[in-house]
Every structure is written in C-alpha cells, then in structure tokens.
Amino acid sequence: MPKHIARLLLLVVVLATAALTAKHYFTDKSYYAYGHYRGDSVAEIASDEPRFRGNEYCKTCHAKQYDSWLESTHNQPVIGKHVKCEVCHGPVGQHPSAAQAPLSVDERIAMGSKAPVAAVATDGKLPLPKDRTKCIQCHEAMPGRPAAQRQVVLAAHAGTEQCTACHDPHSPKINFAILAKAPHGDAAAGKVLAATCAACHGAAGASVNPAWPNLAGQHAGYLVNALQAFKSGTRPNAMMSGMAAGLSDADINNVAAYFSQASCKTAGADPAKALLGKTKAASCALCHGANGVSPSTAWPSLAGQNPDYLSDTLKSFQDGTRNHPVMTSIAKTLSADDVAQLTAYYASTSCK
Amino acid sequence: MTQEDKKIEVKGSNLVRRNFFLRMLGIGTACAGTWVGSGNLIARAQSAETAAAAAPKIPDYDWNKHKWAFGVDATRCIGCLRCVEACKAENGVTQDAHHFRTWVERYVYLEGDERAHVDSQSDAQNIAASGSEKEFRFDNRYKDAKIEKAFFVPKLCNHCTHPACVQVCPTGATYQTKDGVVLIDHSYCIGCQYCVQACPYGVREFNHVLGVTDKCTWCYHRITKGLQPACVEVCPVEARVFGDRNDPQSPISAFLRNNRVSVLKPETGNAPNVFYVGIDKEVC
Numbered sequence: 001m002p003k004h005i006a007r008l009l010l011l012v013v014v015l016a017t018a019a020l021t022a023k024h025y026f027t028d029k030s031y032y033a034y035g036h037y038r039g040d041s042v043a044e045i046a047s048d049e050p051r052f053r054g055n056e057y058c059k060t061c062h063a064k065q066y067d068s069w070l071e072s073t074h075n076q077p078v079i080g081k082h083v084k085c086e087v088c089h090g091p092v093g094q095h096p097s098a099a100q101a102p103l104s105v106d107e108r109i110a111m112g113s114k115a116p117v118a119a120v121a122t123d124g125k126l127p128l129p130k131d132r133t134k135c136i137q138c139h140e141a142m143p144g145r146p147a148a149q150r151q152v153v154l155a156a157h158a159g160t161e162q163c164t165a166c167h168d169p170h171s172p173k174i175n176f177a178i179l180a181k182a183p184h185g186d187a188a189a190g191k192v193l194a195a196t197c198a199a200c201h202g203a204a205g206a207s208v209n210p211a212w213p214n215l216a217g218q219h220a221g222y223l224v225n226a227l228q229a230f231k232s233g234t235r236p237n238a239m240m241s242g243m244a245a246g247l248s249d250a251d252i253n254n255v256a257a258y259f260s261q262a263s264c265k266t267a268g269a270d271p272a273k274a275l276l277g278k279t280k281a282a283s284c285a286l287c288h289g290a291n292g293v294s295p296s297t298a299w300p301s302l303a304g305q306n307p308d309y310l311s312d313t314l315k316s317f318q319d320g321t322r323n324h325p326v327m328t329s330i331a332k333t334l335s336a337d338d339v340a341q342l343t344a345y346y347a348s349t350s351c352k
Numbered sequence: 353m354t355q356e357d358k359k360i361e362v363k364g365s366n367l368v369r370r371n372f373f374l375r376m377l378g379i380g381t382a383c384a385g386t387w388v389g390s391g392n393l394i395a396r397a398q399s400a401e402t403a404a405a406a407a408p409k410i411p412d413y414d415w416n417k418h419k420w421a422f423g424v425d426a427t428r429c430i431g432c433l434r435c436v437e438a439c440k441a442e443n444g445v446t447q448d449a450h451h452f453r454t455w456v457e458r459y460v461y462l463e464g465d466e467r468a469h470v471d472s473q474s475d476a477q478n479i480a481a482s483g484s485e486k487e488f489r490f491d492n493r494y495k496d497a498k499i500e501k502a503f504f505v506p507k508l509c510n511h512c513t514h515p516a517c518v519q520v521c522p523t524g525a526t527y528q529t530k531d532g533v534v535l536i537d538h539s540y541c542i543g544c545q546y547c548v549q550a551c552p553y554g555v556r557e558f559n560h561v562l563g564v565t566d567k568c569t570w571c572y573h574r575i576t577k578g579l580q581p582a583c584v585e586v587c588p589v590e591a592r593v594f595g596d597r598n599d600p601q602s603p604i605s606a607f608l609r610n611n612r613v614s615v616l617k618p619e620t621g622n623a624p625n626v627f628y629v630g631i632d633k634e635v636c
Contacts, residue, residue: 034530036527037537042415042529047410074588082590086438087434087588143499144431145504
C-alpha cells in the first residue's frame with residue numbers, strides 16, 4: 001500500500017475511534033434503550049404531578065356541595081354533561097395546604113380569620129367574579145354553540161343582576177320552593193293594622209284607585225320586601241315611605257300576612273289588548289309566572305293587578321325614578337304599546 | 353565507515369523506530385476501535401432485542417398494553433375554552449396569548465359567503481373581550497350577524513402514527529412512545545425548531561424562556577396514572593374524548609365505533625390519531 005494512503009487511512013481510523021469513544025462516554029446510558037432517544041425521559045415526563053385531581057378528591061371535604069351538584073343539571077352523564085368541580089373552580093393543585101389538611105371545612109369556617117390559609121392562594125379556590133363572567137363562559141347566547149346548550153341573551157336576562165342572585169351554581173336550576181321563605185306573620189294582628197292602609201288600598205286589599213296597587217292575594221314575601229324598602233328608603237315613595245316608617249318588623253310581617261291571605265279581585269282590561277299582551281308575556285314568565293302568579297314569594301305576582309299601576313311602575317323603571325337590577329333593563333326594552341298590552345294582559349288574568 | 357554511511361545508518365535506524373511506533377499506534381487504534389465498535393454493536397443488538405419487551409419504569413404502567421387515541425366531537429363544543437385554560441394550568445404552558453398546546457377555532461359562515469370567517473381565542477378582539485392574556489373567551493362579535501352556519505373546533509397535537517416532526521429532529525429529542533404518544537425530551541432539544549416547521553398542523557410551540565420546543569403530551573403524566581388528559585377532564589360537554597384503543601370498552605373505542613370520523617390533512621401521510629366528528633371542508 002502506498003505510504004500516503006496508509007497514513008490517510010490511519011488518520012481516518014484514529015478520528016473514527018476518537019469519535020466513537022467520545023460518543024460512548026457522552027451519550028446517555030438509556031439513549032438507545034427503546035429507540036433513537038433518551039429512554040429515561042419517558043419515565044421523567046410521566047412522573048409529573050397532576051394538578052387536576054377530580055371530583056372524588058373534592059368530595060372528601062366538600063361533601064355538601066358535591067351532593068347538591070350530583071343531582072343537579074350540571075351533572076347529567078346521560079346527555080354527556082359533566083360540569084365538574086374543577087371546570088369552574090380551576091385545578092385543585094396542592095389545596096388544601098399541609099397546615100389546613102388536618103382540619104375539616106366546618107372547623108376552619110368556625111376559626112374564621114384564624115384558620116390556616118391555602119398553600120397557593122388560588123389553588124382550588126374560585127375567586128368569585130363581581131360580574132357574570134364565569135357563567136357566561138358557557139351560557140352566553142353565541143352563534144356556533146349547539147342548540148342543546150342552555151344559553152341566555154345577556155341583554156334580556158336579569159339585567160345587571162349577578163347570576164347567583166337566582167341560581168346556585170352547584171345546582172343551577174332555580175328551586176323556587178327554597179328560594180325565599182316569607183317571614184311568618186300573624187294575619188289577625190295584621191288586620192288591625194291594615195285599617196290604616198284601607199284608605200288607599202281598600203279594606204280587603206282591593207285598591208280604590210286604579211293607579212294604586214291591589215294588595216289582596218299578593219305574595220307575603222314580596223309585600224315584606226316592599227315595605228322594608230320603603231322604610232329603609234331604598235325605594236323612595238312620597239306616600240309609602242312615611243307610612244312604612246311607623247311599622248316595626250313584626251308589624252310589616254303581620255300586615256303582609258293579612259293581605260296575602262285576603263281574597264283578591266281581578267282588575268280586568270280590554271280583551272283585545274290583553275290578547276296581544278299575552279304573546280309578549282313569555283319573557284316575563286320566568287320570574288312572574290306564565291299566568292302572572294310568581295313562582296317565588298319574593299317576587300310580585302302580577303295577575304289581576306290594576307293596569308294603570310302596572311304601567312306606571314314600568315314607566316318609572318324606564319325613566320329611572322325607580323331602580324331594580326333586573327327590571328330596569330327589561331323595562332327599557334319595552335315600547336309604549338308593549339307596556340299597554342302587557343299590563344292589559346296581566347290585569348285580565350285571574351289572580352287566584 | 354564513511355561519514356556518508358553513518359548518516360545513512362542513523363537515518364535507517366530512525367526509520368525503523370518510526371515504523372515501529374506507527375505500527376504500534378495503528379494496532380492500538382484498531383484494537384480500541386474494535387472494542388468500542390463491538391461494544392456499541394453489542395449494546396445496540398441487546399437493546400433491539402429487549403426494547404420490544406422492556407418498558408420505561410413508570411409505576412403500575414406498561415406501555416406495551418396501551419394504544420392511546422383522541423376524539424373531538426365538534427358538534428358538541430360550546431367554545432367555553434375551559435380546555436385551553438386547563439391545559440395551561442396543568443402543564444405550565446407560558447401564560448400569554450401566544451403559546452398554546454391546545455386551542456379552539458371558531459368557524460362562521462355568514463349568509464351568502466363562500467368562505468368561513470375563522471378566529472381563535474388568541475385573536476386580538478377575543479383577548480380584548482376577556483381583558484386578560486391569561487383567561488380566554490370568545491367575544492360575541494357575530495351576535496347580530498346573519499349566520500348561515502357556525503361551529504367551534506378544538507385543536508391539539510394529532511400524535512401521528514408517522515410523525516414528520518420526529519423524522520426531522522436532529523438530536524432524538526422528540527420521539528414516539530410505544531403507546532402512541534409523541535413526546536419531547538427537553539434536555540436533548542437544541543431549539544432548532546425543525547419540528548415546528550415540519551408539523552403540518554402547527555401544533556408545536558416554542559418556549560422562548562427555556563429555548564426549547566414544547567407540545568401537547570396528551571398529559572402523559574396523567575394518562576400513565578389512569579387519569580384523563582386535563583382538557584378532557586374539564587370538558588363539560590364531552591366534546592373531547594380520550595382512551596385506549598386496545599380496550600373495546602374505552603370511550604375512544606366507542607367513539608370510533610359509533611361515529612363516522614375524519615382526520616385532518618390525511619394527504620400528508622402523517623396518519624393522525626386525533627379523530628374528528630362534525631368538522632367542515634374548510635377545517636384543516
């Protein structure tokens with residue numbers, strides 16, 4: 001072999017050996033264990049700690065919330081709906097902290113501000129939004145969402161009121177039976193006090209002037225709320241503020257009990273207008289009932305109410321003399337015709 | 353002996369010594385080469401034999417027994433983006449509007465339009481609507497428009513059977529596991545981003561802080577513990593389905609049995625393992 005070829009070959013062999021030796025020492029031992037990659041990295045990636053830990057984990061401490069969720073519309077496996085704890089609350093992560101763990105939720109609530117805090121402040125804690133941003137992530141009416149998804153048009157639903165005013169997120173379907181219990185009042189004692197009201201609202205709660213509301217048959221809960229609002233000034237009214245100021249809480253409960261049990265009289269209205277109004281009443285029905293009898297005792301029934309009083313009320317919401325988180329925005333969507341027809345409809349529906 | 357002869361003799365003995373040295377060096381190198389080479393070959397032969405049966409040391413998990421796959425039912429997706437936020441929280445993805453391992457696209461066909469209007473949660477208008485680059489929501493820009501058809505499509509890594517990204521990786525940093533998941537070994541990634549270019553689906557993202565490429569792992573740390581990937585765990589409407597194709601009772605097996613599914617860009621030959629229901633001609 002010519003000398004220069006031998007030298008060249010020798011050089012190649014030396015370099016190749018150096019390269020192979022270097023590779024042998026610098027390549028990770030597990031590199032070709034399963035293929036052209038570092039075998040140990042598979043187990044390393046698999047060893048990460050999960051942050052979402054599932055409902056069963058939450059249940060161990062928050063059994064009450066879990067149970068109410070279990071039966072709710074937020075958990076319907078049959079139709080493939082699972083709004084689990086961490087969908088809204090975010091990942092559990094390291095919640096509760098080691099300091100919290102030995103104590104039950106009730107114990108920590110009892111301790112108040114002295115209770116140990118979570119390791120990471122946000123882990124598993126839902127920072128309750130001051131607006132409706134959380135619920136509308138799924139429930140805002142939006143093109144592209146399947147029809148089966150429950151959606152609300154924000155502008156037409158509950159004004160600026162928080163979702164939680166009516167819905168419990170753990171069991172979002174409104175349960176009117178438990179929503180608001182009317183305070184217990186003594187109707188007999190209320191009858192005595194009601195003599196003062198009779199001048200305007202009639203002795204039996206049937207108002208003498210169509211501009212003033214009938215009270216007979218109205219929900220006691222609503223009457224209590226209204227009187228308390230007049231008394232505290234949150235609902236200013238030239239006549240009623242003064243009248244309510246003299247009533248104690250017990251008096252208010254008694255008067256409300258009396259009028260709610262009194263037999264009512266349907267005001268009546270133009271049947272043609274009422275028929276038109278019926279077609280527009282669907283959006284009121286959720287809170288005020290399909291026939292004007294509200295499903296919650298905290299909200300007013302409209303059935304049989306004086307049409308003039310109803311339209312005055314709607315107009316006061318429209319012009320801002322009266323304010324309500326839900327009604328103000330809804331009233332502003334109504335035209336003068338809408339108001340006339342809706343009030344005619346409710347005035348003609350049977351109050352009982 | 354003449355002076356000339358001495359010179360020749362000296363030269364000669366020098367030559368002999370040099371030859372001896374070179375010969376010895378050559379033999380030594382050859383021996384070393386043989387040793388290293390054979391060592392490597394033996395190691396490779398052994399690893400090829402055992403790789404079929406061996407599995408990485410993951411507690412209570414054998415990758416030979418699973419074949420993971422993912423299903424997306426776009427007809428169920430409500431565009432709530434819980435999956436996108438969950439993925440970021442679970443995997444520590446960069447908290448901004450530019451790095452995602454999974455995302456959701458909105459396709460809207462306005463009346464009379466041939467082509468869809470497409471946006472995702474990282475669209476500037478949607479970021480403005482959410483008011484933050486850490487929380488995501490779709491704005492309601494089409495609420496008063498005349499809509500022909502509209503729907504949401506979740507996207508993620510397809511964990512292809514023939515992944516182009518793995519083929520182009522120069523360091524073996526990205527690879528396919530036995531159970532069908534494409535992973536990245538960050539300690540071997542040199543940040544060249546060939547894989548980002550090679551992926552036909554644009555699912556790979558680059559971590560500018562660490563200088564490495566990142567991607568969806570189907571939450572490999574969760575599925576190897578018997579959990580669902582985070583995006584599947586939080587999907588409130590079962591638009592995302594995950595499971596083991598080796599198990600006929602798994603959600604994904606039922607999904608594939610009960611639906612006529614399609615994959616994205618089948619013409620690229622990557623053979624994706626994310627199967628879609630209810631997507632349209634413009635979704636790719």
